[in-house]
Amino acid sequence: MNAMDGFMENAQGHMVPREQVKEIDFERHRLVMEKVAKVQAMRADLAKLKAEIMDDVGAFVEMSCEQYGAKLGGNKGNVTLTSFDGRFKILRSVAEHITFDERLQAAKALIDDCLREWTSDSRTELRAIINQAFRMDKTGRLNTGAILALRRLDITDERWAQAMQAIGDSIQITGTKAYVRVYQRNDAGGYDNIPLDIAAV
Structure with missing residues (x-):
């Protein structure tokens, strides 16, 4: 329902009188909104x-670290903490967001010069690797790992x-993102991630 009593907003943003909404459509809406509210609460x-x-x-x-007189500055770096019995471990990882400035274009021009000269050789695999590295995805972003x-x-x-x-020289660190993962030891002696993704449960 909407703030306007007796009306519901449809997908086009129009206010529709409640009596004109089919009961099955109303019940579907009610079910979706109820479950979405629970998911949003769980996300929080x-x-x-x-x-x-x-x-x-x-x-x-x-x-x-203080036991050794060392002083750290913030939650930096990757660390793994394991329970005494070895059944569980927590992994904290910090990933850097990398972008490239205009000097990447200079690198591409130099690489293209090399490729033009090497075309007479049998280096087609190398050309494919390089072209793939500089190909942008659908959002216009480069494959950082492939370039590096x-x-x-x-x-x-x-x-x-x-x-x-x-x-x-073109590498720019634009920020960091911290991740935390929890693992449980399996019967084979390895560790399985304890999934918090609703699709993986």
């Missing part, structure tokens, strides 16, 4: 739980080395 609880775990893990790491992987290729051409330097 999960956000609070994540914050609690991050804070408590960070405090524990600080306490542990180019720097691990063992190529001695001076232009290639300059291109790899340009890639390194």
